[in-house]
Amino acid sequence: MPIPTRTRVKFCGLTREEDVDAAVAAGADALGFVLWPGSGRAIDPERLAELSARIPAFVTRVGLFVDPSPALVDRCVAHLDLLQFHGDESPATCAAAGRAWIKALRMRDGLDLHAAAETYRGARALLLDAYRPGVPGGTGETFDWSRIPASLVKPVILAGGLTPDNVGEAIAAVRPFAVDVSGGIEAAPGVKETARMAAFLRAVRWADDQRSDP
Numbered sequence: 001m002p003i004p005t006r007t008r009v010k011f012c013g014l015t016r017e018e019d020v021d022a023a024v025a026a027g028a029d030a031l032g033f034v035l036w037p038g039s040g041r042a043i044d045p046e047r048l049a050e051l052s053a054r055i056p057a058f059v060t061r062v063g064l065f066v067d068p069s070p071a072l073v074d075r076c077v078a079h080l081d082l083l084q085f086h087g088d089e090s091p092a093t094c095a096a097a098g099r100a101w102i103k104a105l106r107m108r109d110g111l112d113l114h115a116a117a118e119t120y121r122g123a124r125a126l127l128l129d130a131y132r133p134g135v136p137g138g139t140g141e142t143f144d145w146s147r148i149p150a151s152l153v154k155p156v157i158l159a160g161g162l163t164p165d166n167v168g169e170a171i172a173a174v175r176p177f178a179v180d181v182s183g184g185i186e187a188a189p190g191v192k193e194t195a196r197m198a199a200f201l202r203a204v205r206w207a208d209d210q211r212s213d214p
């Protein structure tokens with residue numbers, strides 16, 4: 001797919017009204033809500049409805065799931081534009097709700113991204129994240145970005161340990177479609193910092209300005 005000239009930005013793990021408002025005002029393209037109860041950033045479907053209602057058109061509302069029950073997805077889907085799956089979901093499970101979806105892949109040894117892109121060909125993008133055994137996401141850890149092939153057929157959302165300080169280097173190295181950050185813009189799990197969100201977006205825009213893609 002064509003390389004974008006503007007890297008899209010998703011802020012993930014929002015739990016508070018003020019952070020949603022600040023993220024929208026700062027210019028985030030997408031906001032993520034963790035619907036896996038095991039997370040320190042988890043919210044329930046009722047809270048999702050409240051936060052989602054504040055988000056204007058053209059900002060994508062993303063729900064994060066880890067091997068969810070169909071009932072949980074059913075309760076959330078009306079408040080979401082995009083579903084993000086972090087567990088062992090099959091492509092059929094990801095597609096079952098009838099919403100656009102993306103698949104998160106943790107970069108464990110031996111993962112074949114070309115094969116995964118084929119398996120999850122119904123995904124709108126692949127989100128690539130660090131691998132830590134037993135933790136489905138939001139680790140705050142980076143991985144070796146050189147493992148991402150340039151020729152992958154799916155758009156890449158780069159995640160894992162991104163911060164205002166390293167996201168420019170990450171964009172230069174990977175040239176992803178989008179970047180995704182949670183811990184790198186937080187004061188504590190689920191509590192975002194407006195200044196760090198703004199700094200992250202500035203760093204992305206600066207990196208985009210340095211690009212010399214044909």
Ligand SMILES: O=C(O)c1ccccc1NCC(=O)[C@H](O)[C@H](O)COP(=O)(O)O
Pocket residue numbers: 012013034036039040041064065066086127129136137138139140141159160161162180181182183184
């Ligand atoms: O954030 C969580 O607690 C979480 C739990 C279960 C699945 C996914 C989760 N988060 C995903 C993300 O926030 C991001 O997509 C990604 O993992 C980046 O997180 P971070 O390294 O903290 O920037």
